[in-house]
Amino acid sequence: MRGSCHCGNVKIELAVKVDLVTSCNCSLCHRYGAIWGYFTLDEVKVENITGRIDSYKHGDEYLDFHHCAQCGCVTHYTPREKAQSDRMAVNLRMFEKSLLDDVAIRYFDGADTWEFKTQSADRYFI
Ligand SMILES: [Zn+2]
Numbered sequence: 001m002r003g004s005c006h007c008g009n010v011k012i013e014l015a016v017k018v019d020l021v022t023s024c025n026c027s028l029c030h031r032y033g034a035i036w037g038y039f040t041l042d043e044v045k046v047e048n049i050t051g052r053i054d055s056y057k058h059g060d061e062y063l064d065f066h067h068c069a070q071c072g073c074v075t076h077y078t079p080r081e082k083a084q085s086d087r088m089a090v091n092l093r094m095f096e097k098s099l100l101d102d103v104a105i106r107y108f109d110g111a112d113t114w115e116f117k118t119q120s121a122d123r124y125f126i
Helices: 027-032 097-101
Strands: 002-004 009-015 020-024 036-040 046-047 052-056 064-066 076-078 085-092 103-107
Touching: 009 076, 020 027, 046 076
Parallel strands: 020 103
Antiparallel strands: 002 009, 009 046, 020 036, 036 085, 052 064, 064 076, 076 085
16 A cells, blocks of 8 residues: 655655554644554665755654655654664555545543543444
């Protein structure tokens, strides 16, 4: 499965199928509007055509959030060395819109409780 930022500079290829995704309301994800899919580093191939990609870290600085320096799309985040993790996330909004039609979206309350929220509406799943 392949996706890219708006201008095509950052291309992302997933080696595995996506069936569960996460929307988080922490101070950063809320602003990005990202829908995250979680993977190990070896399941994702990121290609940066022009070399123009910027990163942002915040809080405890365990993660680098990457965005295209040309079009500004937030594409993925990766663990920094201090995190000692091989988990990363990809913003699935960089893929065909139809990808999100068939997946379960779980809502993570990263702003307060750090728990997944249960909702009754059809679009909410755990
Ligand atoms: Zn771009």
